[in-house]
Amino acid sequence: MIELHRVSKVYSVGPVKVPALREVSFRINKGEFVVLTGPSGAGKTTLLRLLYRDDLPSEGDVEVLGANLVGLGRSQVAALRRSIGVVFQDSKLLPVRTVYENVAFVLRVLGTPRREITARAFDALRAVGLSARAQAYPAQLSQGEAQRAALARAIVRRPPLLLADEPTGNLDEAMAAEIVAVLKDIGAGGTTIVLATHQARLAATLRRRTLTLGGGRVMKDEG
Amino acid sequence: MLGFLVGEAFRDLRRAGRVAVSAVVLITLSLGALGGFWLVSSNIGRAVAKWHDQVRIVVYLKREPSACDAAALLERVRAMPGVAGVVFIGKADALRSLKQVLGKDAGVVDQLPANPLPASLEVTPSATAATPDGARDLLTRLAVLPETDEVAGGGDWVERLAHWQRLLATIGLGVGAVLAVAAILTVTTATTLILHARRHETEIMRLVGASELTIRLPVLLQGMLQGLAGAVLALGALVITHSVVA
Ligand SMILES: Nc1ncnc2c1ncn2[C@@H]1O[C@H](COP(=O)(O)OP(=O)(O)OP(=O)(O)O)[C@@H](O)[C@H]1O
Ligand SMILES: [Mg+2]
Numbered sequence: 001m002i003e004l005h006r007v008s009k010v011y012s013v014g015p016v017k018v019p020a021l022r023e024v025s026f027r028i029n030k031g032e033f034v035v036l037t038g039p040s041g042a043g044k045t046t047l048l049r050l051l052y053r054d055d056l057p058s059e060g061d062v063e064v065l066g067a068n069l070v071g072l073g074r075s076q077v078a079a080l081r082r083s084i085g086v087v088f089q090d091s092k093l094l095p096v097r098t099v100y101e102n103v104a105f106v107l108r109v110l111g112t113p114r115r116e117i118t119a120r121a122f123d124a125l126r127a128v129g130l131s132a133r134a135q136a137y138p139a140q141l142s143q144g145e146a147q148r149a150a151l152a153r154a155i156v157r158r159p160p161l162l163l164a165d166e167p168t169g170n171l172d173e174a175m176a177a178e179i180v181a182v183l184k185d186i187g188a189g190g191t192t193i194v195l196a197t198h199q200a201r202l203a204a205t206l207r208r209r210t211l212t213l214g215g216g217r218v219m220k221d222e223g
Numbered sequence: 224m225l226g227f228l229v230g231e232a233f234r235d236l237r238r239a240g241r242v243a244v245s246a247v248v249l250i251t252l253s254l255g256a257l258g259g260f261w262l263v264s265s266n267i268g269r270a271v272a273k274w275h276d277q278v279r280i281v282v283y284l285k286r287e288p289s290a291c292d293a294a295a296l297l298e299r300v301r302a303m304p305g306v307a308g309v310v311f312i313g314k315a316d317a318l319r320s321l322k323q324v325l326g327k328d329a330g331v332v333d334q335l336p337a338n339p340l341p342a343s344l345e346v347t348p349s350a351t352a353a354t355p356d357g358a359r360d361l362l363t364r365l366a367v368l369p370e371t372d373e374v375a376g377g378g379d380w381v382e383r384l385a386h387w388q389r390l391l392a393t394i395g396l397g398v399g400a401v402l403a404v405a406a407i408l409t410v411t412t413a414t415t416l417i418l419h420a421r422r423h424e425t426e427i428m429r430l431v432g433a434s435e436l437t438i439r440l441p442v443l444l445q446g447m448l449q450g451l452a453g454a455v456l457a458l459g460a461l462v463i464t465h466s467v468v469a
Contacts, residue, residue, distance in 0.1 A: 088430075092423070109433040
C-alpha cells in the first residue's frame with residue numbers, strides 16, 4: 001500500500017537548508033492502522049505531504065497505492081489523490097460554506113451524481129456524529145466539531161487510504177477519544193489509516209503499530 | 224457537474240460584487256459606443272450610396288455649341304471614366320425649365336433682353352465615381368474641358384458626408400477602444416479578485432484530485448458571463464435607442 005525507500009526531504013528557505021526527513025524507509029500494508037508520532041517538528045506533516053504528492057522527496061522513492069510518486073504527471077497526481085482522504089493539520093474547511101456544503105463540495109467537484117450527494121454527505125456526517133451541525137459555518141464550530149467536519153470530508157468518498165494529520169490536535173481527552181473511535185471504525189471497514197499525532201499519550205493508548213519520528217528519522221517502529 | 228460549474232461561477236461573481244458590476248458596465252459602454260457609432264456611420268454610408276443616384280454634376284459651358292459640336296462633346300464626356308450618363312441642355316431648354324419652375328411668374332423671363340442662362344451638361348456619375356476620391360477626379364476632368372466655364376453640384380456634399388462618416392467612425396473606434404481597454408482592465412481586476420477569493424476552493428479542489436478543467440472552468444465561465452451580460456445590455460440599449468430614434 002505504502003512503501004518508502006531511503007526518503008529524505010530538505011526544505012530550502014532561501015540559502016538555508018532545513019532537513020525535515022532523513023533516510024526514512026518503511027512499509028505499510030493494506031488495512032493497517034499506523035500511528036505516526038514524534039515531537040513537534042519531527043517531520044510528520046512533511047511525511048504525510050509526500051504520501052499524497054503535495055510535495056516531492058529530495059531523495060529516495062515513495063510508492064503509494066502501487067504508483068511511484070516521483071515523476072507522476074498532473075492528471076496521475078489527481079487520480080492518486082482521488083483515492084486518498086486527507087485530514088489536514090489546519091483543517092482547510094472553506095469558511096464561506098456550511099459543514100454540509102464543505103463535505104458535499106468534494107463530491108460535486110469530482111462529478112458525483114447529484115441525487116447521491118446528499119445521502120453520501122450525510123452518511124459521512126453521521127459517521128463522525130456531526131449531522132446535527134450540518135448547516136453551521138466553520139466559524140460557528142467548536143474545535144472538536146471542526147476536526148470532525150474535516151474528517152467527514154476526508155472519508156466521504158470512502159477512500160482506500162486515509163491520512164489524518166493531528167485530527168485530535170488541541171482537543172481534550174474525551175473529544176480525542178471520540179475521534180479515535182471514529183477512526184478505528186473506519187479502519188475496521190478495511191481502510192488503511194495513517195494517523196499523525198504529537199501526543200505521545202494518545203499514541204500509547206491506541207495500541208496500534210506506531211512509527212516514532214525524531215529529527216526526521218524513524219526512531220522506533222513497534223506494535 | 225455543469226450545474227456545479229455554473230453555480231460556482233455565479234457565486235464568484237457575487238463575491239467580486241461591485242468590481243464585477245463595473246466590469247459589466249464598462250463592457251456595455253465599450254460595445255455600445257462601438258455599436259452606436261458603427262450604426263450611425265453605416266447609416267450615413269447607406270444615405271451616401273442612396274443619394275448618389277440622384278447626384279447630378281452640372282457642367283456650365285462657355286457658349287452654346289453647335290448641334291454637331293454638342294454631339295461630339297457628349298461623346299467625349301460619355302467616354303470619360305466614372306460617367307454613367309450625360310444629357311445636353313441648351314440655352315433654350317434651360318430657359319424653358321426655368322419658366323416651368325417660376326410658374327405664373329414666368330412672364331418676368333419674357334422681359335429679359337437676351338437669354339441669360341448658359342448651356343450645360345448634366346452628368347450622372349457612375350458607381351466608381353461614388354467614392355469621394357472618384358468624384359473629385361471626375362470633377363477635375365470635367366473642369367479642364369476647353370468648353371467648360373464652371374462645374375457645379377454633387378461632389379462636395381457627398382464628400383462632406385463621407386468626411387463625417389469617416390470622422391464618426393474614427394471617434395466611435397477611438398471611444399470604443401478606450402472603453403474596451405478600461406473594460407479589459409476591469410475584467411482582469413475582477414478575475415484577479417475572484418482568483419484570490421477562490422484560492423481556498425482551488426486548493427481543496429487540487430488536493431482532492433479534481434481535474435484541471437473543473438478547477439479552471441468556473442473562473443473562465445464567470446469571465447464569459449461578464450462578457451455576455453455586457454453584450455446583451457449593449458445590444459438592448461442599441462435596439463431601444465434605434466426604436467426611439469426611428
Ligand atoms: N514548507 C516548509 N518550508 C520550510 N521548512 C519547513 C516547511 N514545512 C516544514 N518545515 C520544517 O520541516 C521540519 C518538519 O516539519 P513538519 O511540519 O513536518 O513537522 P511535524 O512533525 O508535522 O510538526 P508538528 O507536530 O508541529 O505538526 C520542521 O523543522 C519545519 O520547520
Ligand atoms: Mg505537523
